[in-house]
Amino acid sequence: MALKSTIFKIDLQIADMDRGYYADHALTIARHPSETDERMMARVLAFALFAADDLSFGNGLSTNDEPDLWRRDLTGEVLLWVDVGQPDEKLIRKACHRAQQVVVLTFGRVANVWWAQNRNALERLPKLRVLHLEAEHVEALAALVERTLRLQCTVQDGHIWLGHAQETVELAVQEWKAWA
Template sequence: MALKSIIYKADLNISDMDRGYYADHQLTIARHPSETDERMMIRVLAYAMYASERLEFGKGISDTEEPDVWEKDYTGAIRLWVEAGQPDDRRLLKACGRSEQVLVISYASASDVWWKQMNSRLDRAKNLKVLNVPAAQSQALEKLAQRTMQLQCTIQDGQIWMSAGDMSVQIDPETLKDFG
């Protein structure tokens, strides 16, 4: 018998002073049985960082043809493709061919090893950006995961604060590769 996804609900309040974006989003997040709370919260972080009217969660782990988070324009063209974790170079190069911009948010202690292997293979991808969330910060973010969440995200000067109740996590993503 196949295991089903676990459904999480999040009320996400975003105050992004860097982009001038202020909004509330009611999110339904399907966590794949093989996905950890840490990875799921990295997807929520990605959503908060790039939130827009058309941004939505993709099937990610469940479907190799969809990212974790994406934004399509009104014609169906993919504007932003977001991957959480450490995807392989073939998947990323394929995504770069299908989307205007591709973003990877890596996390965990093995990110350095992964990036050393991927860096030269992905150098030619001009529409790819790679960020790394330090392992201690992604593990702290994981502790905010609840089946029903009230999250606040504040972004200012590249620094991100994610909080729920009396718990707050500071996230300082490191840019490993920028667009261009």
């Protein structure tokens, strides 16, 4: 019998002073049995960094046809495609053909190896932005995980604070590649 996804309920308050975005989001996140707490929290962080009223979670790990997060307009055109982790370079190229903008948020220690192997090919994609979250930051985010969370995210001058009433994690996301 196949294992089922674990459901997490997250009330996320975002104060992004860099973008002038302030909103509350009630998120229901299905964590695939093979997904780690680190990856799930990286998805939550990606949601906070690119939050908009029309940003939604894709099917993620269960399919290569959808990203972890995306924004689509009313016609179905993909405005923003966000993948978390170290996706295959061919999938990133495909995403760049489908979307106006593509973001890859890498994390952890293996991301450096992935970037070294794919950098030359990815540098040529003008629609692509690559961000990196250090291993210790994503591990600290994973320590916050509970089935029901009330999180606050503040972004100011490129610094990010994400946490709840008992603990807050200060993060810095590195930009490995900017949009052209």
